[in-house]
Amino acid sequence: MSDAETERKVEAAERAALELANVDVEQRNAALGAIAEAIDDHRETVIAVNDEDVAAAEELLAKGEYTQALVDRLKVDDGKVDSIVEMVESVADMDDPLGETLAARHLDDDLDLYKVAVPIGVIGTVFESRPDALVQIASLALKSGNAVILKGGSEASESNRKLFEIIREAAQEVEAIPEGWVQLIEAREAVDTVLEMDEYIDLLMPRGSSEFVSYVQDNTQIPVLGHTEGVCHVYVDREADLDEAVDVAYDAKVQYPAVCNAVETLLVHEDVAEQFLPAVADRYAEAGVELRGDERTREILEDVDVAAATDEDWRTEYGDLILAIKVVDSLPDAIDHVNTNGSKHTESILTEDDDRARQFMTAIDAASVFHNASTRFADGYRYGLGAEVGISTGKIHARGPVGLDGLTTYKYYLEGDGHLVASYAGEDALPFTHEEFDGAW
Template identity: 40%
Template sequence: MDLTSLFERARAAGRELLQLPVGRVDEILRAVADEALAQSEYILSENARDLERMSPDNPMYDRLKLTSARLEGIAADTRHVADLPSPLGRVLKHTVLPNGLDLKRVSVPFGVIGVIYEARPNVSFDVFSLCLKAGSACVLKGGSDADFSNRAIVKVIHGVLERFGVNPDIVVLLPAEREATAALLQARGYVDLLIPRGSSALIQYVRENARIPVIETGAGVCHAYFDVDGDVRKGAAIVNNAKTRRVSVCNALDSVLVHASRLSDLPQLCAPLQESRVRIYADSRALTALQGHYPADLLEAATEKHFGTEFMDYKMAVKTVDSLDEALAHIARFGSGHSECIITENAGAAEKFLQLADAACVYANAPTSFTDGAQFGLGAEIGISTQKLHARGPMALEEITTYKWFVQGDGQVRPK
């Protein structure tokens, strides 16, 4: 599959974006938000075609599904991005050398950003809005599960761009076939940055096969540690929200660590989970504490495989620990660097956890479900980076820009 012409068109369109005024960009984004709602019936009908091909029991079904309410949220996020200050042209550093050279480090676009994602059609809107605001063209490679949805969304976006006289190739949707993924991974010289969003298997495949820079996102094995000084009322609400709000997203809770001295509170901590029929895989001490207090048909003995698993389902592991240090060691071994939280009324324990838990986002007395660009006030997000190079955590406008040095002289030459 030769997709070179598509990459070339995206590259050329990206250069044209450099001349698009900021105000015009914001007008386009607001128009896309309006059009997404005006065309909601069309988008939802195409999304229904995708949903027909997937079992509702599949954990990915919730990610794939669009609703009127979700389109309203997407439109609101797009308008929020329009309202945010431009991330471009910011002077990040300014100095004048002794020889008079004036140096400025200035934020600029990447150029072309490629995103590979699975059954999440909302990503098509999010990536477009962020990339447009950040001055980059985008090349989208969605999964076959969401192909009808993605094509409908990009068609709506293209219609708005053409109405504004803007080259529609600033957003290119590749074919859903696997060959297109391989081509994108090799698009050196055309695509400046590649961001995979999806399963750990997808991210690993991209990391191992790409010939262009990659920022890893998405895989989330998230823990909540209920400390010796934890408030059980707060803890029950935090655990329930983090686990059940949306089980298919990367910030969903996968494992609860409970201090051994608080095992008597474990039934109360887990009680709200019963309403959502959450299956618990508990170690021997936690299992004993829960038996007779949690539905027997939802309670199983944990094995090693349950710890470090991103369930993306109404399932959760519970592990008993004897100290904060043991909880931190467990997280270091089984976590994915996404989001971790501690539930405690001890300020010292909270501070130690925040400092030592190695993750992009660490919480004290709040659920991991808040790990989201919109919740952080960043507008939509292009993904949650779980690595440490360039960007970490929710990646929004600032994180998808790079910089270059502007050097202003007056005839200076470097001595031999």
């Protein structure tokens, strides 16, 4: 794709965004319904083209160029199509994020100020191998009245192209939806063109490695909402219910290891390590989890094949059936390890002591912190957000799973009756009342 072609698509998205912002929710929901139905109707085609992507990826896996985790994320089967359709329908069922009056204030008689939710405008996204991510992002953009530029990985090119075509054609069945609201770019070099188009794009949401997100941030003037890797931890406290802790630690790693909210490091308090570690190691062995541990972990699990963990292991997102384990002396040591090595994604403490849980949860710097729950709950759908564009590990303007609310901003509307600023200046200036009131614009 030429630079001119990329620029044309971005400019078309900006024009569409101005129209889409004023399409009522019934029409946006109708388009989402059409998209869900079309994906369901074309499931065999989607699976067939995905098979091509998977076959090519497996060849590269055999050559050592791809990981098993990437191939796993790439696959689309009947069950995955079902979940994609359900996700689109759930977005349609959610309340309209636009037009909500966030605040209303009387400035003076007949002078009222309203703060109202509106779309961001044009959102550029770059995401990894999961084809369902394309549908999630497009659906959330449509519901929130935003145009969207989609750039998926080359490993999912056939799947992404087919899903994009289905989405674009289905949405056009609803006359009010402007053409050009969704755009697909495929060439790697097109990303650099997008990064330069700050006049047209309002927000970038890259999903990928820290290195890639940093590259985007360093090479654009467009605001960036970064989704980086998930180096997630589960800490088994000395006051944990150990049977429950085995189940949670197992779920956090094994339920779906290829995603960013899977646990990568297990921390265990020294008081319960000798009892807990053999039990959880047995469960991990059943699932084929490769363990890497510190010296104390390896001493306790002397009859288990546990490789020596390196400093790099404490900072690695494996995305696979690999887990690092460390025995810690205390709760503060666990907190320090997480804050030093984590990626500010999702962390969990397993304990029956609410005070210790609160200490951990308030001291940890992460977008999501759990008590007695698997890190796998860090997900837009599970949070009730309908779906997610990504999980933001930054702090501005959205944090954690980014759903509809994270794709809106606000503007101020002022309703007056010939009011003049001169009336509120000088010796006889009128006073402002600045009274909050319940009201919608």
